[in-house]
Amino acid sequence: MKYMGLSITELHEKLKNGEVTSEELVKESLELSHDAQEKCNAFVTILDDTKGGEVTDDLLSGIPFGVKDNYSTKGVLSTGSSNTLNDYVPFFDATAYDNLKKRGAIMVNKAAGDEFGLGGTGTTAHTGVQRNPWNTDHMCAGSSSGSAAAVAAGVYPYALGSDTGDSIRKPAGFCGIVGYKPTYGMISRYGLFPFASSLDHCGVLTRYVRDAAIVVDAMKGIDELDMTSWDSSHIHLNDDLTDDVKGKKLFYIKELCDLDNYPNADEELTAHLNNFHETLKKCESLGMTVDGVHIDQALIRAIPSVYQVISCAEATSNLSNLTGLIFGPRGEGDNYIEMMKDHRTKGFSPLIKRRLIIGSYVLQTENQERYFKNAQRARRLIVDAIKEQFKNYDAMISPVGTGPAKLIDGSKEMLKDDTLALEDQLQIGNFGGFPSITIPNGFVSNLPVGINITGNCYEDQLVLNIAYALESAMEYKGQIAKEVK
Amino acid sequence: MGKYYVTIGLEMHCEVSETKSKVFSSAKNEYTETPNSNIRPLDMGFPGTLPVVNKEAVRMSLMMSEILNCRQPEYMYFERKNYYYPDMPKNYQITQNPPEDCVGMNGYIDIEREDGSTFRVGINNIHLEEDAASMDHLYDTSVIDYNRAGVPLLELVTEPCIHSAEDAVSFLEYIRAIYQYCGISEADSKKGQIRCDVNVSISDDENTLGTKVEMKNVNSFGGVFGAIQYEIKRQSELKDADRYDEVEQETRRWDEESGTTIRMRSKVDAEDYKYFVEPNIPKFKITKEWLEEIRKSIPELPYERKAKYMSEYGLSAYDAGILIKDINTANYFEKCISLGSDAKMAANWITGNILGYTYKHEIEIQDLYLTPERLNVIISSIQDGKISSKQAKELFFMVLEREDEPENIMKSEGMQQISDDGAIVSVVTEVLDENSEQIEQYKNGKTNMFDYFVGQVMKKTRGQANPVKVKETLTNELSKR
Structure with a gap:
């Protein structure tokens, strides 16, 4: 591996001074794609015919990247990692992807993930399980599993992901890389296959915080095709990136992050939380303050259910366009209802079916008040409680998950009840549309673990600056997976 | 029921x-x-x-x-x-x-x-x-x-x-x-x-x-x-x-x-x-x-037009109600007014012949060959005494069937009401000269002979004489005999 392990700015410099051509980078990235495919099953499509592109002053020009397969890419198979779209070639581009294409960035593959983003394990893609490049017996987490595996394996400096619960930030943590989803609406969702529209975010997986800033600078922007997008032309994440974070105030939620909440903590959880508190000390050494704050335990415990109810409800409706009648493989049957049933029965994985049934149940008139409306109320309360903290603090810091990546074969084990909220707490970032970034902060059981910084809406710069400073204070910046098994 | x-x-x-x-x-x-x-x-x-x-x-x-x-x-x-x-x-x-x-x-x-x-x-x-x-x-x-x-x-x-x-x-x-x-x-x-x-x-x-x-x-x-x-x-x-x-x-x-x-x-x-x-x-x-x-931009609504047609143009509620039902009909009517047509005559033409015609032929009033401009020619020809109302009705259908200007049809069909005093006097004189017996009866008190004379004049002019003028002239000429 010669170049693909480098950062975007390094690659740009080498392209500009003629040390390497875009064509050579593409070739290298494609070779690495095939390696990662063999090892991790990271992709739905590898675009072997991709040519190098023109190198301009744009930092992204001529540099290869990957796109999660739930982004609509014109003329390129886009399956959402689902059998319901296993033959779907869109005729229009997602805005976020188009924005990169216009800058001369070069897509070399479409990355696999959990079906339509509905999953946290990277085990439900129609093309099979994605394996963690650090140890292929372990999962990547999901749903942006292929994107995370590819970036961690050093296939290219970045890949696009999507994040509805923690689908960028969790796999980033498990794969030892950076995962960033900006404020809701900063990047247009037009062309992103929807999972739960009020929670869905586009974002990126990289190995450097600065790269995340560069890529999101390019992806973002108000889009007349997405009413929830907003004008961020005054925000220049890369230009304004600084590691001067002296005086910034961080908080963490004591109910989630203190080890004494978990009397039955296993070794990994213990190590993970201890490591988290070590990182807090690093924050302090950078001139920031860190306080543990109390948030109503009832609200914290409600996070997973609130997420489940709202995301499943919206998904039930969002995925109802998948009938196989207009696009996707046609089902068999004597009439359109039978054809549709056949298409959906064969097309969806059991996990998605389960979620669609939950979604349908909680939306039924007789259940809606008790489940869906209450979940929306609880969502508001949780967001309000966090926003209340943002009045006094610049950002929230939290551990990613309950430890390192789980074993693929052990993935069917039910999560323990008392750690459920810790496992799912990054969903707060989706409830509030908060900017949120994961960076690697060490190793537990020889596998990477991550830490997350989340700020108030529109405070993307602040969140990135804190992550950037912290990244530089630790030794995991830019790391590429070294197979430990 | x-x-x-x-x-x-x-x-x-x-x-x-x-x-x-x-x-x-x-x-x-x-x-x-x-x-x-x-x-x-x-x-x-x-x-x-x-x-x-x-x-x-x-x-x-x-x-x-x-x-x-x-x-x-x-x-x-x-x-x-x-x-x-x-x-x-x-x-x-x-x-x-x-x-x-x-x-x-x-x-x-x-x-x-x-x-x-x-x-x-x-x-x-x-x-x-x-x-x-x-x-x-x-x-x-x-x-x-x-x-x-x-x-x-x-x-x-x-x-x-x-x-x-x-x-x-x-x-x-x-x-x-x-x-x-x-x-x-x-x-x-x-x-x-x-x-x-x-x-x-x-x-x-x-x-x-x-x-x-x-x-x-x-x-x-x-x-x-x-x-x-x-x-x-x-x-x-x-x-x-x-x-x-x-x-x-x-x-x-x-x-x-x-x-x-x-x-x-x-x-x-x-x-x-x-x-x-x-x-x-x-x-x-x-x-x-x-x-x-948005409130300020609400245009004149149908009932407002209806009220206007009744108060300003003296139309009946019934006629005004028919005119406003369809905006194209109302616009047609208002165009006639702006061209100077008599409001009541225009209303009668529209609610009668025109809507009857559009309904029968399933066409929209705005697509009618007989535009407000052409209807106005017909209406003013009646008012000016150029044609009789009977002629007007014939003209109306001819315009629609032939899709030709009413002026052209009036010319080619010789549809001219004779209002010229000299012309009418000469026809009246002609009729009276041919009917000395009837004049006698008239003079002896058989006043309904007057209508007979009118009929003869109309017959000679193939209905084109202005009946008002004919009556005036007849009264005048009879008194001289």
Whole structure:
């Protein structure tokens, strides 16, 4: 591996001074794609015919990247990692992807993930399980599993992901890389296959915080095709990136992050939380303050259910366009209802079916008040409680998950009840549309673990600056997976 | 029939035809015979597409809401109505879900009957939604045209407060006129732009409620009238026969051919649409300033024109009522006035010959070869005494049949009323010279001989002599003899 392990700015410099051509980078990235495919099953499509592109002053020009397969890419198979779209070639581009294409960035593959983003394990893609490049017996987490595996394996400096619960930030943590989803609406969702529209975010997986800033600078922007997008032309994440974070105030939620909440903590959880508190000390050494704050335990415990109810409800409706009648493989049957049933029965994985049934149940008139409306109320309360903290603090810091990546074969084990909220707490970032970034902060059981910084809406710069400073204070910046098994 | 108290509620769907694009997609909003030509990815539910609200459609909806004296919402938002049907490729419809906030709530409008009396119709709500695709069911296939999918649709729901088929139709006709006058919709039922659901129940008196029966998708006002009449009769006969329990809360359809309503399904197994707020459309504030701006831009409404026609032009309520029913007719009339036509004569021509002709030939008044300009030539020719009214009527049909200018036809047909004094005097003299006997009888008191002379003069001039002038001259000439 010669170049693909480098950062975007390094690659740009080498392209500009003629040390390497875009064509050579593409070739290298494609070779690495095939390696990662063999090892991790990271992709739905590898675009072997991709040519190098023109190198301009744009930092992204001529540099290869990957796109999660739930982004609509014109003329390129886009399956959402689902059998319901296993033959779907869109005729229009997602805005976020188009924005990169216009800058001369070069897509070399479409990355696999959990079906339509509905999953946290990277085990439900129609093309099979994605394996963690650090140890292929372990999962990547999901749903942006292929994107995370590819970036961690050093296939290219970045890949696009999507994040509805923690689908960028969790796999980033498990794969030892950076995962960033900006404020809701900063990047247009037009062309992103929807999972739960009020929670869905586009974002990126990289190995450097600065790269995340560069890529999101390019992806973002108000889009007349997405009413929830907003004008961020005054925000220049890369230009304004600084590691001067002296005086910034961080908080963490004591109910989630203190080890004494978990009397039955296993070794990994213990190590993970201890490591988290070590990182807090690093924050302090950078001139920031860190306080543990109390948030109503009832609200914290409600996070997973609130997420489940709202995301499943919206998904039930969002995925109802998948009938196989207009696009996707046609089902068999004597009439359109039978054809549709056949298409959906064969097309969806059991996990998605389960979620669609939950979604349908909680939306039924007789259940809606008790489940869906209450979940929306609880969502508001949780967001309000966090926003209340943002009045006094610049950002929230939290551990990613309950430890390192789980074993693929052990993935069917039910999560323990008392750690459920810790496992799912990054969903707060989706409830509030908060900017949120994961960076690697060490190793537990020889596998990477991550830490997350989340700020108030529109405070993307602040969140990135804190992550950037912290990244530089630790030794995991830019790391590429070294197979430990 | 007639012995029961009838209660009718209406749901009137009207396509908003006058926006440039559809309500949530950028596809053209334009009626076309070429199927599937006005479509964008959203209209076919392609993955990743998102709705974008058409502000113009919202403006028009709010204007309608104001005209109907409704309360407007502080914030505008939409809801998803989830159901699987091939005419709705997303398998949910973006709509509003009253009693949740929608473009208009709790309004009313006063309707004038032909006899001049009025009645008030309570408006439960009016809401904005997207239309579905149109489907044709053939022998063993169904075909879908997505041109209509996503066209803005306004659904107006009345309170159950109408008590006769006549009133129901008067209401619908007036609302249709408002849509046209405000430039919101052509409101053309032939293009499928208007569809009605009709609820009918009967009871012993106004204090009791009967069982509500709903007729879906009645596509013409004639159909609404027929469906109501039929249902009143059907329900009354069952009630008369002590079989009222057979009247079920159900959905029926109006069958145009047989003139009957036919059961479709019971209301009991109504679908659960699992409504929830559309997350891709952020709530947006409807400002007082915008509402005020819209209110100021409401054009002259049909009843305002009617009142004007009565007070300024002295038309009868009946005639004025006919003129305002269709904006094109009203505009035709006003054009005649602006060209200087006599208002009453223009009104008579329009309500009589012209509307008779357009109805018979199924053409629109604005497409008529006989434009207000040409009608004005005919009217002023009568007024100037150039032609008689009998000639005018012949001329009217000749203009329409030959599609030629009235002046040309008058010339080629020799349609000239003789008003020239000298010419009339010479014909009168001629007639009197030939009828000395009759003059004698006239002089001896047989005064009805006068009409005989008039008849002779008209005969000699092939009806072209101005009868007033003829009478004047005759009186004059007779006195000389």
